[in-house]
Amino acid sequence: MGSEGHQQKQLPLFETVRAKGTLLYRVFAVTVFLGICSIWTYRLIHLPPAGQTRWAWRRYAWLGLFGAELWFGFYWILTQASRWSPVSRQPFKDRLCQRHDHELPGVDIFVCTADPAIEPPAMVISTVLSMMAYDYPTEKLAIYLSDDAASELTYYALLEASRFAKHWLPFCRKFKVQPTSPTAYFNSSTESVGDGGSHEEFLEIKKLYDETKHRIESACEHNLVPDKILIDRTDSEAVDIEGKVLPTLVYMAREKRPDYVHNFKAGAMNSLIRVSSAITGGKIILNVDCDMYSNNSDAIRDALCFFMDEDNGHEIAFVQFPQRFDNLTKNDLYGSSLLVESKVEFHGLDSHGGVLFIGSGCFHRREILCGMKFGEEGKIAASMVSKISKEHQLRDLKDLASCTYEKNTHWGSEVRKLARITRHYSQPKRISEFDNCDVFLNAGGLEIRVFSGGRDHGAGNQVQGMEIGIL
């Protein structure tokens, strides 16, 4: 036993596997290269001689073509870097469970949304629910919804989502539901649940979901949330119907002002990093666009196999999952399945340590995103916030998310340089007014609501899917 245990400890949490058929590909690539060389040679040997006044244009055309072929050949050689030695990564979740189950890190998931007209709240909360249903200790899981410039419709939808989550999460656990986005699940499901579930149980949860979705959609249709969005502040219960703690759910609305650059998703991510470091401070951060969902509830553990590997984990800054899209056109006219990128190039670049960060579906170490120095700033903010009253706490959190925070702070001058993006800005939207609703602190300003899971219900329309797999 003892020696077996010791041996187990030595086993890595992931392995890197060389792709099959590499030799064959290399032989093929060499033949293409020889072909390119012969074209170059042909062009040089048969270059029309200078001095022929009648056919002078032929020489220039020939040289032009030669230049184009040289350029193409050079480009082709460069592209071979991403095809020469592809690798794939295989995580071992069972080893992670055996060795680290008691010391799993906190994971903060950032879902970004910006406009309820383009990104319907019903869709957004389906994404949120799929994130809440990850197979991960719920007390270590926090989902932050960033609603840029704030929309009370999105806020209302999130409230509904948190109610529905009380039913949805136990249902997902019990019947090992995949995918955990209710929209995707009910669209694909065959009206029965696996693992001994009855048709009635399926109908029951579907009814709850349909009702939730209906409430959200009619609120959106009339641009009117129910008169009273009431959060029962005496309800400290953040548990599902089986009594299990729900993941922490945070709504953050970032302020947008016409005279401040907001940097789109990157700006929202910056605010989320600051705010989350003062609330949950999860060591691992996953970012997801609001029109994506998880199709594998083991994804967090898959990613952790890389971060927590004893020998190589410290070298890994981020784990990017491929993205897969549901609503492709017939024959995928626009190449949206990203086959070449996800099946070939990512694997090829990964072998050189250069895997691409493609946005949604990426796990980062927090310290990589903000640096050790600014991780400290987050910690200071966190300790400051924990010492003061709830009301002050929300005020301080508002400062952290404010668009002016990046002015005259270390964070602003240093960290933002890391995330500088193209400077073309659309007209920032106005912040919605919330004075008809008692749950917000004030109207016209930045609002942060923190509700630790479980107060509420949700559903959605899905347009894209996040595939789980490791590059």
Ligand SMILES: O=c1ccn([C@@H]2O[C@H](COP(=O)(O)OP(=O)(O)O[C@H]3O[C@H](CO)[C@@H](O)[C@H](O)[C@H]3O)[C@@H](O)[C@H]2O)c(=O)[nH]1
């Ligand atoms: O001011 C803004 C603008 C956008 N977003 C959010 O950012 C996300 C992405 O924006 P979008 O315009 O939808 O970008 P896409 O081109 O659809 O997505 C590509 O670009 C994203 C941002 O880099 C990546 O996350 C995606 O993986 C990649 O597919 C969405 O959730 C938006 O709600 C904000 O939070 N604030």
Ligand SMILES: [Mn+2]
């Ligand atoms: Mn998008």
